[in-house]
Amino acid sequence: MSVETGTHPVGDWFLARNAVEVMAIGVLYFAVLYFASAGLTWWLTHWLCPRLRFGRVLDARTLPTAQLRREVASSLVSILVFGLGLVVPWGLLRLGWAGLASDPPVWRIGVELVVLFLWNEFHFYVNHRLLHTRWLRRFHGAHHRSVVATPFSTYAFHPVEAVMLGSVPLLPMLVHDFSFFALACLPVMSIALNSLGHANYEFSRHAPARGWLGATRRHHLHHARSRGNYGFLLEVFDRAFGSILAPASEPARPAASERNRAA
Numbered sequence: 415m416s417v418e419t420g421t422h423p424v425g426d427w428f429l430a431r432n433a434v435e436v437m438a439i440g441v442l443y444f445a446v447l448y449f450a451s452a453g454l455t456w457w458l459t460h461w462l463c464p465r466l467r468f469g470r471v472l473d474a475r476t477l478p479t480a481q482l483r484r485e486v487a488s489s490l491v492s493i494l495v496f497g498l499g500l501v502v503p504w505g506l507l508r509l510g511w512a513g514l515a516s517d518p519p520v521w522r523i524g525v526e527l528v529v530l531f532l533w534n535e536f537h538f539y540v541n542h543r544l545l546h547t548r549w550l551r552r553f554h555g556a557h558h559r560s561v562v563a564t565p566f567s568t569y570a571f572h573p574v575e576a577v578m579l580g581s582v583p584l585l586p587m588l589v590h591d592f593s594f595f596a597l598a599c600l601p602v603m604s605i606a607l608n609s610l611g612h613a614n615y616e617f618s619r620h621a622p623a624r625g626w627l628g629a630t631r632r633h634h635l636h637h638a639r640s641r642g643n644y645g646f647l648l649e650v651f652d653r654a655f656g657s658i659l660a661p662a663s664e665p666a667r668p669a670a671s672e673r674n675r676a677a
Contacts (some may be wrong), residue, residue, distance in 0.1 A: 425514045425594035429507055436504045441497030447601055448489055448569050451609045455565035459615035469617045472634045473562045481559075482566055488556060489569035495576035496569075496601070503583055503597070513591040526596035527603075534582055534604055539651040541578045542644040550574070563612040563637050568605060607647050622661050625649075635659050 431439065463469050506512040515522070545554035553574040560567040571579070583600055586592065610617075611633035618627045629647045636643035642659035645652045652658040 425516075428504070428594065429514075431504075433501050433504070436501050437498045439497075440500030441493060443500075444493045444496040444569075444601065445490075447605045448493055451605045452565040452568060455609040455613050459565070459613050463615065463617070468619065469615055470621060472614050472616055472631060473638075475562055477562060477564065481562075482564065485560060485564060485566040485570040488571065489566065491573060492569040492571045492576040495573050496580045499577070499580050503587055506584070506587055512587040514597075515591045515593045518593045523593050523596055526590075526592050527599060530583075530586065530592070530596060530600050531603055533586055534600065534607075535646050535648050536651065537582045538579065538604075538646045539644050539655075543655075543657070545575060545578070546641065546644070558637065558640055560612075561637055563614050563634060565609045565612055567612040568608040611646065631661065632659070635661065 428436075428439075459469075459471070464471075503512070507514065518526075544550055553572040556572045557567070557570055557575065560570060569576070582604070583597055587597070607629070610630055613630050614634060616623050616628075616631055622628060622631055626647050628649070632643045632645070632649060632652075636659070639659060642657045643649075643652055644657055649658060
């Protein structure tokens with residue numbers, strides 16, 4: 415069984431676009447991903463899940479007045495970086511340095527999605543840890559202004575960080591001819607996991623959640639401590655490289671009056 419997700423017809427249509435069209439498509443694509451994912455996650459965590467009495471807010475502090483505006487403004491810059499940067503994988507394909515699988519079977523697309531998911535996890539861990547080094551942490555500080563993360567924090571990066579994280583498909587494309595569908599799904603997987611990590615809401619009936627269900631709590635703790643828990647959904651790389659943070663290490667939250675003065 416095969417599906418039309420290779421170079422025919424969607425891939426052929428994409429490759430036939432010029433560079434300006436590709437960048438415009440990219441900006442629109444990442445804008446839709448960002449606002450749809452952040453909006454859906456906000457609705458789940460502020461309306462549906464509380465009404466169903468499922469899960470819990472991790473940090474109930476009121477956000478600083480300008481935080482959401484700042485996050486959206488910063489994310490718009492990242493959307494431009496990601497969208498304009500789509501011309502790079504497009505260029506690799508046009509130059510013949512990378513290729514697309516033509517009409518791949520469903521099982522192959524499934525395997526590619528798993529491979530890209532695991533690569534995305536590893537790529538994020540490595541780049542995130544680099545962003546906490548002495549040489550690069552000044553670029554990551556903009557993201558950590560959101561001590562209490564929100565779904566709108568997901569793309570709130572410095573442009574340098576956006577370039578680093580946006581490079582995720584390049585190396586895999588140079589070593590394997592993926593289906594167009596699998597490559598197009600990679601940003602979808604990434605923003606979904608990113609929204610989960612910044613939801614400030616634990617989607618679990620029991621606390622603290624463990625395993626992949628504990629991803630939100632782990633990333634919340636990362637924002638609170640700024641060290642450790644560099645992974646995305648999986649904690650395997652944090653455990654392997656000794657960067658896991660114990661839940662008990664979360665610092666005490668300041669009183670509302672102190673928070674308001676700091677904001």
